[in-house]
Amino acid sequence: MCLGIPGKILNKYERGGLCYGQVDFGGISKEICLAYVPDAQPGEYVIVHVGFAISRLDETEAMEQLALIREIDGLEEAAGQDVQTTEKDT
Amino acid sequence: MKFLAEYRDTAAVRHWLSELQARITRPWTVMEICGGQTHSFLRFGLDELLPREIGLVHGPGCPVCVTPVELIDKAVAIASRPDVILCSFGDMLRVPGTRDDLFRVKSRGGDVRIVYSPLDAVELAKRHVDRDVVFFAVGFETTAPANAMAVLQAAEAGLKNFSVLVAHVRVPPAIEAILSSPQNCVQGFLAAGHVCTIMGTQEYDRLAERYHTPIVVTGFEPADLFQGLAMCVAQLESGQAHVEIQYSRSVRPEGNMVARSHIEKVFRIVDRKWRGIGVIPQSGLALRDEFREFDAEQRFATSDITAEESPECMAGDVLQGHVKPTACPAFGTRCTPEHPLGAPMVSSEGACAAYYRYRRQGAS
Numbered sequence: 001m002c003l004g005i006p007g008k009i010l011n012k013y014e015r016g017g018l019c020y021g022q023v024d025f026g027g028i029s030k031e032i033c034l035a036y037v038p039d040a041q042p043g044e045y046v047i048v049h050v051g052f053a054i055s056r057l058d059e060t061e062a063m064e065q066l067a068l069i070r071e072i073d074g075l076e077e078a079a080g081q082d083v084q085t086t087e088k089d090t
Numbered sequence: 091m092k093f094l095a096e097y098r099d100t101a102a103v104r105h106w107l108s109e110l111q112a113r114i115t116r117p118w119t120v121m122e123i124c125g126g127q128t129h130s131f132l133r134f135g136l137d138e139l140l141p142r143e144i145g146l147v148h149g150p151g152c153p154v155c156v157t158p159v160e161l162i163d164k165a166v167a168i169a170s171r172p173d174v175i176l177c178s179f180g181d182m183l184r185v186p187g188t189r190d191d192l193f194r195v196k197s198r199g200g201d202v203r204i205v206y207s208p209l210d211a212v213e214l215a216k217r218h219v220d221r222d223v224v225f226f227a228v229g230f231e232t233t234a235p236a237n238a239m240a241v242l243q244a245a246e247a248g249l250k251n252f253s254v255l256v257a258h259v260r261v262p263p264a265i266e267a268i269l270s271s272p273q274n275c276v277q278g279f280l281a282a283g284h285v286c287t288i289m290g291t292q293e294y295d296r297l298a299e300r301y302h303t304p305i306v307v308t309g310f311e312p313a314d315l316f317q318g319l320a321m322c323v324a325q326l327e328s329g330q331a332h333v334e335i336q337y338s339r340s341v342r343p344e345g346n347m348v349a350r351s352h353i354e355k356v357f358r359i360v361d362r363k364w365r366g367i368g369v370i371p372q373s374g375l376a377l378r379d380e381f382r383e384f385d386a387e388q389r390f391a392t393s394d395i396t397a398e399e400s401p402e403c404m405a406g407d408v409l410q411g412h413v414k415p416t417a418c419p420a421f422g423t424r425c426t427p428e429h430p431l432g433a434p435m436v437s438s439e440g441a442c443a444a445y446y447r448y449r450r451q452g453a454s
Binding site: 004006008017018025026033035036037038045049050051052054055057059061065 | 091092093094096101102105106124125126151153179206207208209210229230232233235236239243246282283284285287288310338339340341342346348349352438439
């Protein structure tokens with residue numbers, strides 16, 4: 001019920017006094033209400049729930065978290081621990 | 091898909107699992123609040139990778155599951171009227187009421203429609219001015235801004251044929267009900283990432299402090315869940331109890347202020363009955379008086395309903411984390427997604443549905 005899916009804003013426009021945009025979900029795009037993320041711009045990622053964008057995804061925050069994992073795992077690897085190769089989930 | 095694949099990446103998941111294993115030295119019971127998180131644990135088989143010291147219990151975070159049977163009965167009564175189009179999220183249609191569910195109303199010719207967004211229901215009302223369009227507004231704080239916007243849009247358009255049957259619930263009072271229960275065994279919480287995306291973490295600080303229980307606001311992907319658990323266990327092992335945000339790519343401590351102001355404009359906080367659990371004070375939202383004309387309960391006289399739950403269903407115990415779904419004698423036999431006794435077996439977030447779908451233990 002609280003399912004939220006990340007998608008990329010393709011454009012922004014107004015209709016009936018509300019801000020909308022086409023949002024791309026890995027190839028499928030859908031009209032989404034952007035009224036709750038007034039500062040979000042095309043090219044940015046948002047979390048979408050029941051037709052509404054509810055947050056702008058903080059790319060810096062996300063990248064830092066992932067970089068931290070790589071750094072720590074890199075240190076462990078350097079220390080001679082067994083680190084498995086990455087399998088990408090498609 | 092960006093912002094999903096990274097959090098399902100094997101290396102990231104292994105990293106946080108090994109962090110969790112390294113931090114844990116003794117048994118801890120942790121509850122994930124949100125049904126979406128429950129489904130991720132089972133769907134990806136994460137529960138089978140957990141260190142055996144972790145006792146994972148599933149929480150009440152499934153709005154479809156906790157919507158009281160009286161409100162299902164009201165929706166059924168309203169949807170049965172020939173002048174009504176009842177709109178709902180798909181999950182609600184198979185949830186059993188006392189005698190009927192919305193699917194059966196539809197099969198008898200009732201105009202029951204599944205919508206993706208509450209704004210779709212407002213559009214339907216604009217197109218069908220001769221019919222009453224009723225939207226079944228179910229959900230936690232995550233969904234409340236969308237439903238608030240539907241009401242505001244209907245008010246703005248001056249629609250006289252649109253109303254909402256409100257069944258909104260709030261998470262923090264439910265956490266407090268669990269923590270203050272004498273039967274409580276939960277020592278730490280993974281709070282719901284999207285609820286806190288809207289509401290922020292303010293209401294949780296008091297709970298963490300008062301009940302000395304760590305609360306980690308967590309996302310929904312495998313790496314998120316293991317990181318959230320690792321953070322929660324680190325607090326438990328060191329005797330700390332505060333609120334932390336794992337899902338920081340979406341959650342800010344203050345939440346989404348624009349969305350929060352819309353919720354406040356349209357809804358007020360009320361006591362609400364949770365299916366299988368009972369009344370939890372201050373745990374629901376209802377329309378403010380100025381939006382009374384959009385209240386389906388006011389518009390359609392439905393007060394003579396006497397609701398009854400299936401006496402066999404253990405949903406209340408499942409929703410509070412007292413038992414696992416498979417402990418129910420009816421699980422997978424007399425209760426299946428096709429013929430459910432209770433809502434957790436049909437909701438896409440229900441714990442019983444997750445166990446049935448991904449594990450099939452005890453299912454015939």
